[in-house]
Amino acid sequence: MNGRVTITEASVPGLPTGVKLRFDKQRDQWVILAPERLFVLDAVALEIVKRCDGQASVADIVDDLTAAYAAPRDVILKDVGALLQDLADKRILAA
Amino acid sequence: MTDLGFPLAILAELTHRCPLQCPYCSNPLALEAASAELSTAEWKAVIAEAADLGALQIHFSGGEPTARRDLEELVAAAAAAGLYTNLITAGVLLSRERLAALAEAGLDHVQLSFQDSEAAGCDRIGGYKGGFEKKLDCARWTVELGLPLTLNMVVHRQNLEHLPEMLALAEELQARRVEIAHVQYYGWAYLNRAALMPTREQLEDATAVVEAARERLKGVLVIDYVVPDYYARRPKSCMGGWGRQFLNISPAGKVLPCHAAESITNLTFDRVQEKSLREIWEHSPAFNAYRGTDWMPEPCRSCERKEIDWGGCRCQAFALTGEAGTIDPACALSPLHDALQALATTESATGEGSFTYRSRKAGEAAARLPERIDS
Numbered sequence A: 001m002n003g004r005v006t007i008t009e010a011s012v013p014g015l016p017t018g019v020k021l022r023f024d025k026q027r028d029q030w031v032i033l034a035p036e037r038l039f040v041l042d043a044v045a046l047e048i049v050k051r052c053d054g055q056a057s058v059a060d061i062v063d064d065l066t067a068a069y070a071a072p073r074d075v076i077l078k079d080v081g082a083l084l085q086d087l088a089d090k091r092i093l094a095a
Numbered sequence B: 001m002t003d004l005g006f007p008l009a010i011l012a013e014l015t016h017r018c019p020l021q022c023p024y025c026s027n028p029l030a031l032e033a034a035s036a037e038l039s040t041a042e043w044k045a046v047i048a049e050a051a052d053l054g055a056l057q058i059h060f061s062g063g064e065p066t067a068r069r070d071l072e073e074l075v076a077a078a079a080a081a082g083l084y085t086n087l088i089t090a091g092v093l094l095s096r097e098r099l100a101a102l103a104e105a106g107l108d109h110v111q112l113s114f115q116d117s118e119a120a121g122c123d124r125i126g127g128y129k130g131g132f133e134k135k136l137d138c139a140r141w142t143v144e145l146g147l148p149l150t151l152n153m154v155v156h157r158q159n160l161e162h163l164p165e166m167l168a169l170a171e172e173l174q175a176r177r178v179e180i181a182h183v184q185y186y187g188w189a190y191l192n193r194a195a196l197m198p199t200r201e202q203l204e205d206a207t208a209v210v211e212a213a214r215e216r217l218k219g220v221l222v223i224d225y226v227v228p229d230y231y232a233r234r235p236k237s238c239m240g241g242w243g244r245q246f247l248n249i250s251p252a253g254k255v256l257p258c259h260a261a262e263s264i265t266n267l268t269f270d271r272v273q274e275k276s277l278r279e280i281w282e283h284s285p286a287f288n289a290y291r292g293t294d295w296m297p298e299p300c301r302s303c304e305r306k307e308i309d310w311g312g313c314r315c316q317a318f319a320l321t322g323e324a325g326t327i328d329p330a331c332a333l334s335p336l337h338d339a340l341q342a343l344a345t346t347e348s349a350t351g352e353g354s355f356t357y358r359s360r361k362a363g364e365a366a367a368r369l370p371e372r373i374d375s
Helices: A043-049 A058-069 A073-089 B040-053 B071-080 B096-105 B119-126 B131-144 B160-172 B187-191 B200-216 B277-283 B285-289 B314-321 B337-350 B360-365
Strands: A020-024 A029-034 A037-041 B009-013 B057-061 B084-089 B109-114 B149-155 B177-182 B222-226 B246-249
Touching: A037 A043, A043 A058, A043 A073, A058 A073, B009 B040, B040 B071, B040 B277, B057 B071, B071 B084, B071 B096, B096 B131, B109 B131, B119 B131, B131 B149, B149 B160, B160 B177, B160 B200, B177 B200, B200 B222, B200 B337, B246 B277, B277 B285
Parallel strands: B009 B057, B009 B246, B057 B084, B084 B109, B109 B149, B149 B177, B177 B222
Antiparallel strands: A020 A029, A029 A037
16 A cells, blocks of 8 residues: 655655657756656756766765765755655655 | 747657547547558658757647557657657557667656546447556556656546545556546537536535645655636636647648637648648647737736736637637637526536447537527
8 A cells, every 4th residue: 555755864866657758849948757657857956857867865965965065964955855755645655 | 929949848649549539538529540640651751850849748648648559659659859758558458568668768757547536437438348457557557667747637526526536546646647627528529518517516615625635745746737728717718729739730731720620710831741840830820820819809918917818728619619719618708608608507407318429420510519609
């Protein structure tokens, strides 16, 4: 039986089957394609989602983004956690 | 007019053939024969063109799309063009092997209809004996194959009492998503309206059940809920506006602004065999007839919601008044609004339960629809 996924630093997020990250060349934007859904990703969301490869943990992703963007780790953790929990609740992220 | 862009998603109604006979089928009353259907090559050309124009998703629907033997080939063509592919099916013609072949061809998502939460109601409403068991098999195979599963539940007076069981069925079958869609009254559903119309109390109960379930099943089951508008105060933003975000290709190649558009009998629709999709999308008189806000009568034209509701639903305005360009009677600002609500209340209380089932023969006989409403 399914259960709600709770995102923690130890979670290893990835896109499940039937959910695809794609570049929409006609509109020059990145989108997630999912059952009866299409989500346009802004620059921040894209940086997070493209790191969700089913191998890196949330802690790894946050470390990577902290290094790349020279921002406080706790701020990035909060943003990443909120986005991934929202995607998980929409059933377009597995972890 | 500003840049029209192109729809993100298109609906490909591959055939009107279907083993089920649902009395609220979204197909037109005049069902296309198999001989009128587009060929495999024609569909593949349209799919490639739609992807090239900017479509990102394609919904394969019908009738029953699995009645087309070339479905695997069409799914593969869509996947090769980069489209996200969705199958909208009744499930009763599928074997596990065929579903696996479709997954192999690149199918991304299965939307499976149930007419009720239990066999008796499901088989009676769908007019197909043994259908419920086959649907259960189809749901299990979908999940076993790793495909995301959505259950489509069309709800109305004769099955709304089972709404909690429908949600439980979706959970039990491990659907990621369920659509609870109240019947919208065009074509077949308009013909069967008195047998389907829910009471206002049923509607309010259903909405409360859905809201509670959304809270309880957060992160487990995504619930989409489509409300009926005969009891509403504001009309639905039908298709997000005529000719703005969506197009539908009929089995015979007609390009429609929505699946019910053929019910507006004074419009003519261009065909993909004759013109390019881009030309039809941008210039077809049927698409331009109610596009934007210039066509609107008052009070729509000066309404602050004109770019929210887009004037409601043209098919509904036509079905109820005979004029597609008039105010949707679902809007409280329509002079017909009170009459519409009274009609819904009366039909839900006194309508008989028997259906006119969908069939080619019944469609031909149904030239005369229920009375239009008068103010």
